[in-house]
Amino acid sequence: xxxxxxxxxxxxxxxxxxxxxxxELLERIVAGIEVVYCRAGTPILELGxxxxxxxxxxxxxxxxxxxxxxxxxxxxEGEVFGQFGLMMNKKVRFPAxxxxxxxxxxxxxxxxxxxxxxxxxxADFVEIEDRSRLRSAVSRRxxxxxxxxxxxxxxxxxEPISAPTTVRxxxxxxxxxxxxxxxxxxxxxTGDKPKLTGIITDRDLRTRAVTHALASETPIxxxxxxxxxxxxxxxxxxxxxxxxxxxxxxxLPVVEGDEVRGVVALSDIVKYESQSSLFxxxxxxxxxxxxxxxxxxxxxxxxxxxxVNEDANSHMVGSAMAGIGRSFSQKLLELGEEELxxxxxxYCFMALGSMARDEQLVVTDQDNAMILDDxxxxxxxxxxxxxxxxxxxxxxxxxxxxxxxxxxxxTNPKWRQPLKVWKQYFTQWIDSPNAETLLNSNIFFDLDGIxxxxxxxxxxxxxxxxxxxxxxxxLTLLAxxxxxxxxxxxxxxxxxxxxDGKHQKTFNLKRRGTAPLSDLIRVHALACGARSQNSxxxxxxxxxTKLLMEDDASNLRDALEFISxxxxxxxxxxxxxxxxxxxxxxxKDLSPFERSHLKDAFQVVSNAQKFLRFRYNxxxxxxx
Amino acid sequence: xxxxxxxxNSNQNWPENYRAQSKKAVDPRVLGFYQAGCPSPxxxxxxxxxxxxxxxxxxxxxxxxxxxxxxxxxxxxxGIQLGKAWHQVVRPKLPLHQTSITIHGIxxxxxxxxPDLEDVLDPxxxxxxxxxxxxxxxxxxxxxxxxxxxxRLKEELRxxxxxTMAIEAHLHPDRRPSRWxxxxxxxxxxxxxxxxxxxxxxPHYAGHNAxxxxxxTAELLQAQILHHFSPxxxxGDIWV
Numbered sequence: 001x002x003x004x005x006x007x008x009x010x011x012x013x014x015x016x017x018x019x020x021x022x023x024e025l026l027e028r029i030v031a032g033i034e035v036v037y038c039r040a041g042t043p044i045l046e047l048g049x050x051x052x053x054x055x056x057x058x059x060x061x062x063x064x065x066x067x068x069x070x071x072x073x074x075x076x077e078g079e080v081f082g083q084f085g086l087m088m089n090k091k092v093r094f095p096a097x098x099x100x101x102x103x104x105x106x107x108x109x110x111x112x113x114x115x116x117x118x119x120x121x122x123a124d125f126v127e128i129e130d131r132s133r134l135r136s137a138v139s140r141r142x143x144x145x146x147x148x149x150x151x152x153x154x155x156x157x158x159e160p161i162s163a164p165t166t167v168r169x170x171x172x173x174x175x176x177x178x179x180x181x182x183x184x185x186x187x188x189x190t191g192d193k194p195k196l197t198g199i200i201t202d203r204d205l206r207t208r209a210v211t212h213a214l215a216s217e218t219p220i221x222x223x224x225x226x227x228x229x230x231x232x233x234x235x236x237x238x239x240x241x242x243x244x245x246x247x248x249x250x251x252l253p254v255v256e257g258d259e260v261r262g263v264v265a266l267s268d269i270v271k272y273e274s275q276s277s278l279f280x281x282x283x284x285x286x287x288x289x290x291x292x293x294x295x296x297x298x299x300x301x302x303x304x305x306x307x308v309n310e311d312a313n314s315h316m317v318g319s320a321m322a323g324i325g326r327s328f329s330q331k332l333l334e335l336g337e338e339e340l341x342x343x344x345x346x347y348c349f350m351a352l353g354s355m356a357r358d359e360q361l362v363v364t365d366q367d368n369a370m371i372l373d374d375x376x377x378x379x380x381x382x383x384x385x386x387x388x389x390x391x392x393x394x395x396x397x398x399x400x401x402x403x404x405x406x407x408x409x410x411t412n413p414k415w416r417q418p419l420k421v422w423k424q425y426f427t428q429w430i431d432s433p434n435a436e437t438l439l440n441s442n443i444f445f446d447l448d449g450i451x452x453x454x455x456x457x458x459x460x461x462x463x464x465x466x467x468x469x470x471x472x473x474x475l476t477l478l479a480x481x482x483x484x485x486x487x488x489x490x491x492x493x494x495x496x497x498x499x500d501g502k503h504q505k506t507f508n509l510k511r512r513g514t515a516p517l518s519d520l521i522r523v524h525a526l527a528c529g530a531r532s533q534n535s536x537x538x539x540x541x542x543x544x545t546k547l548l549m550e551d552d553a554s555n556l557r558d559a560l561e562f563i564s565x566x567x568x569x570x571x572x573x574x575x576x577x578x579x580x581x582x583x584x585x586x587x588k589d590l591s592p593f594e595r596s597h598l599k600d601a602f603q604v605v606s607n608a609q610k611f612l613r614f615r616y617n618x619x620x621x622x623x624x
Numbered sequence: 625x626x627x628x629x630x631x632x633n634s635n636q637n638w639p640e641n642y643r644a645q646s647k648k649a650v651d652p653r654v655l656g657f658y659q660a661g662c663p664s665p666x667x668x669x670x671x672x673x674x675x676x677x678x679x680x681x682x683x684x685x686x687x688x689x690x691x692x693x694x695x696x697x698x699x700x701x702x703g704i705q706l707g708k709a710w711h712q713v714v715r716p717k718l719p720l721h722q723t724s725i726t727i728h729g730i731x732x733x734x735x736x737x738x739p740d741l742e743d744v745l746d747p748x749x750x751x752x753x754x755x756x757x758x759x760x761x762x763x764x765x766x767x768x769x770x771x772x773x774x775x776r777l778k779e780e781l782r783x784x785x786x787x788t789m790a791i792e793a794h795l796h797p798d799r800r801p802s803r804w805x806x807x808x809x810x811x812x813x814x815x816x817x818x819x820x821x822x823x824x825x826x827p828h829y830a831g832h833n834a835x836x837x838x839x840x841t842a843e844l845l846q847a848q849i850l851h852h853f854s855p856x857x858x859x860g861d862i863w864v
Contacts, residue, residue: 004695004711004835011827034703035839037826037846059827101825103843106703 005030008105011058015078015592017125025115032111038098045082045096052090053106055082060102061593065095074099076593083126086112152240152254153233155269156262160253164189165197165224169209170216172200183251183263186224196260198224201251230255231264238316241269245281245323246358248330277303277320284327290335290395293328297399300324301575304362308572314564315536318359325355326450328399329368329392333451336391343388344381346373348449348456352408356448357518358534359564362571363581366393366401367408367443369415371456376418385416408443419456423463430467433474439481445522446533461531468526472616475527479616482519483609487602488512495587495599506584509570513563517605520612521556524548527616535560547615552608559604562597566590629787629794629862638662638784638863645782653749654779660754662784665860669849670701672859674786675755676842677765678834682716686767690716691741695834696751697842699758701855704842710751711835713738742776752783760817760841762787762864784863788844791862792820795852820844824851 009030012018018026034053038044038060045051047067055062057077064073064081072094075081084093086109115122162185163175176184183201187194200220208214208223229247231240233256240252250266266278280296280303287293303324307317333349352367354360370385389410397403410416417425429441445464449457468474488496488507497505521535521542530541536557543553570589571581587595612618639662646658663672677696683689697709715738741748759765762785773781792815793799799813814820817840818828824847829836849855853862 002709002711002835004833005706005709007829007836008706031707033706035699035706035843036703037824037843037850039847039850042850060825101847103826 008033008058011078012056012105017119017122020121021115021119025119028114029107029111032108034106034108036104036106038102038104040098040101043095043097044102044104045085045092045094047092047095049092050090051082051085051092052109053082054080054086054109054112055096056080056105056107058103058105060098060100060104062096062102063099065097067093067095074593076591076596078592080126083112087116087126150237151233152231152235152237152264153261155237155240155264156254158262160185160260160262162187162194162196162260163220164194165219165221167220168216169214169218169220169223172220173205176200176202176205181263182265182267185253185260185263186220193258195258196228196230196253196255198226199228199251199253199263200224203250228253232256233261237269238312240264241278242316242319242323242358244269244278245320246326248281248285248327277307277324280324281327284324284331287331288335290332290398293331293395294398297328300400301362305572305575308568314561314568315358315534317568318354318357318361318564319534321362321364322351322355322358322360325360325364325401326351328396328401330451332392332395333388335395336388339391340384340387343452344384345375346453346456347371347376347385348453349392349410349451350457351448351450353443353446356446356533359514359518361568361581362575363583364401365404366396367404368392368410369408369444369447370410370417371422371449371453371460372416372418373453373456374418374420382413382416386411386413389416406440406443419459422460426460426463427467430464430471430474433471433477435477435480438474438477439484442478442481442519442522445526448533464526465529465531469529475523476616476618478526479520479523479612479618482516482523483613483618485511485516485519486609487516487605489599489602489606495595497587500582500584504584504586506586508583509563509567509585510583513602513605514560514567516609517556517560517563520605520608521560523612523616552611555604556608559601559608562601563605566594566598629790629864636784639664641782645780649779651777651779653745654773654777654781657749657753657781657783663756663859665863666858667860668856669853669859669862670855672700673755674699674842674845675751675757676704676838676845677757677759678838678841679765679768680834681764681768684764686764686771689768691768691772692716692735693834694744694748695836695838697835697838698751698755699842699846701846701849704839704846706839709835709839710747711833712744712747714741714744715739741772745776756784756786756859756863758786758788758841758845760787760820760837760844761789786845786859786863788820788841788848789815789817790864791845791848791852795848817841817844821847824848 009026012029013021013026018029044055044062057075057079059077061074061076062081063071064075066072081094081096082092085091090109116126161175161179161181163172165186165188167175172184176182183199185196186198186200188197198221200223204223204225209218214223229243229249230253231243233254243252244250244266252264254261254264266282270278280299283296284293287296304317304321307320312320329349329351337343348371350369350371352369354364355367370389372381372385393403393409393411403409408415426444429438447457447460490496495507497507500506518535521538524542524547525532525538528542528545528547530538532538532541539553539557542548543550566585567583570585574581590598642658642662646655649655649658675696675698679691680693681689681691691714693711693713695711697704697706699705713734715735757765766783766785770781773779796813796815799815801810801812817837821840821844824844826840826843826847829840849857
């Protein structure tokens with residue numbers, strides 16, 4: 001090799017599998033290279049074509065396809081493609097197309113064969129490593145997930161079965177039996193057009209009618225479920241799954257305009273996802289003791305890893321994990337109420353933070369609170385609620401949701417208060433804010449009632465959405481807090497690394513990525529009076545106002561999805577390798593493509609923070 | 625668009641010139657060069673054997689300055705063969721000026737141990753023969769080589785080149801902003817090698833030597849052809 005070709009040798013030597021090769025092999029590679037330029041959008045390798053080169057990407061990006069034409073992988077600078085054919089019959093097995101202008105270094109087959117035979121780590125890389133590397137690649141579509149791509153209407157196999165709300169219990173049961181359905185839609189037929197008003201399911205018949213020995217002549221309207229949760233016919237199957245998880249319902253009417261297209265049942269979805277997180281949820285509800293719940297909780301991590309390997313997006317994973325967490329809490333509250341007796345006054349158990357936002361992952365602590373009815377008298381009732389709060393909190397800790405270090409739990413008397421006190425809390429936080437207390441109360445602005453009188457939580461949401469948008473000072477201070485944590489990007493687009501507990505140079509994808517993002521999205525959401533809690537839904541609500549340009553909102557959405565999914569995959573990989581999952585990532589654990597996209601995503605966060613500072617007149621953050 | 629990449633050489637009948645020169649040439653290397661012939665101007669560029677060529681020199685005037693190093697690599701539109709790349713430092717006739725040392729990274733020691741250009745003419749001609757040179761800025765390599773051969777062999781070497789800088793100049797005719805455009809902040813479009821490469825998303829090469837610049841020029845031509853011409857473009861449309 002000519003010494004003047006050092007530039008080319010050095011580039012190759014940075015990337016696996018070349019980074020461990022001895023000097024003479026590197027020189028042999030460089031001497032064999034043919035350089036070729038490919039324009040964006042043009043094919044590089046076509047199916048079945050003869051190929052005698054390993055392709056190394058010096059610059060640009062390439063998409064690799066399956067023979068079916070489905071996208072298989074996306075590779076960028078420092079990555080290789082074309083190796084599969086070289087190991088088989090020198091015919092292209094995976095066609096490749098330039099998606100950016102590319103400079104490709106083509107390494108001849110003789111050199112490839114020599115490396116493959118001579119160098120064990122090179123052989124491992126091209127034979128085995130490829131599969132696991134792919135799993136962490138950015139746009140992995142190896143197994144396209146039908147949950148995400150198929151519309152919910154695909155699950156509807158028949159016309160919906162309905163009856164007027166005036167039918168009697170026995171008649172309803174007969175219609176269900178005759179038609180072989182597990183749910184019956186009930187229509188109000190007093191108007192011009194029948195209107196969907198309720199549903200009755202097999203389970204309702206058992207729990208509401210049979211156990212209470214209701215007369216067969218009971219009007220069905222007395223026991224049907226009203227205030228129906230429905231789903232639009234345009235939704236994807238995974239959205240139906242999220243809706244079921246979130247609301248703990250097993251049947252969803254599918255509607256298009258005013259018309260009911262059909263009913264989707266839990267069992268329909270389970271067919272699509274055999275190892276469903278929905279299974280886990282129904283398993284939680286079947287448990288009769290905390291011990292049983294603890295046993296089920298051992299499956300949570302497996303369920304997480306499976307979802308990641310099935311290519312779920314971050315919204316799906318986050319919602320599923322939150323749904324599981326919510327189900328543990330709900331079941332524990334049921335068990336607690338069984339043990340302690342019914343509550344002396346109505347109450348609502350609230351989830352806070354990531355669970356309320358539907359953005360929970362596997363490493364998480366519990367953040368919860370209780371809103372009690374205003375008829376609450378501490379001396380008479382608080383023993384009960386403290387005991388219940390303690391039962392739930394200890395149970396959650398048993399199931400892997402560690403105690404909140406900031407003591408934001410219903411066991412803390414401060415966070416176990418009647419509605420009027422909660423209203424005072426929020427009024428004070430919003431009307432006379434102070435940066436320090438706001439920092440600690442941030443988490444209360446992501447709230448969701450999960451058990452009991454959930455309308456109590458709704459009242460708080462209403463108060464927040466009405467007040468927050470009018471308090472400039474509150475928004476300014478909240479924005480200032482949201483600027484405390486900056487993305488880990490240096491001046492020249494380098495990663496800024498910190499030393500983690502294991503003395504490794506890493507950056508924290510939560511503290512420096514998803515947390516600053518959800519903080520700044522929360523500020524905009526509160527400013528425009530949105531009631532949504534989930535960051536993606538908040539972005540959708542924000543985009544409807546003029547607060548953010550459409551492009552900025554979708555950039556934030558992409559950045560959040562990308563940082564979240566890298567974080568999720570990082571944790572899934574740790575679990576699979578038997579390590580404790582965390583949020584600290586070393587740059588070398590990422591593919592070049594991930595590195596470059598992460599930098600883009602962090603840049604989006606950084607720009608959004610600048611806008612936040614300007615928009616809410618928030619001055620300088622403290623930049624921790 | 626390609627019709628305007630022209631110089632006074634463009635209308636030469638190169639294949640005929642080569643034939644005529646092969647009757648006059650005495651030096652066997654020069655004779656061999658002309659006998660190998662020149663492709664007809666209507667040959668599609670994809671079929672032409674090319675040679676990216678870059679000289680580092682002690683200055684810009686062929687009559688006064690000397691060649692310090694030669695970098696070259698044979699290529700076609702299908703690929704640039706790094707295994708056939710060649711780099712050679714040669715001893716200039718004139719003392720090495722201090723400023724050019726810093727530009728080329730070539731030291732007095734390198735020069736003192738280097739051969740005269742005459743001693744490396746055999747390999748140089750092996751590369752040149754049968755290939756059309758590709759350069760970035762045509763006023764260096766061709767004139768310097770011409771002067772050097774005139775001086776050493778008393779022979780004349782004349783050939784067409786493809787100039788990637790002339791192609792860029794042609795693509796950016798308004799690259800120098802008017803006074804008015806300067807006032808409103810318009811920057812001139814640079815057609816230097818590194819700046820031109822950026823427009824095609826070609827990577828930045830840290831090192832600077834005649835070989836890496838020759839490779840950079842070859843890559844640039846591949847990109848120019850794919851973006852603005854076609855592999856079927858006749859060679860006669862772009863040589864100068």
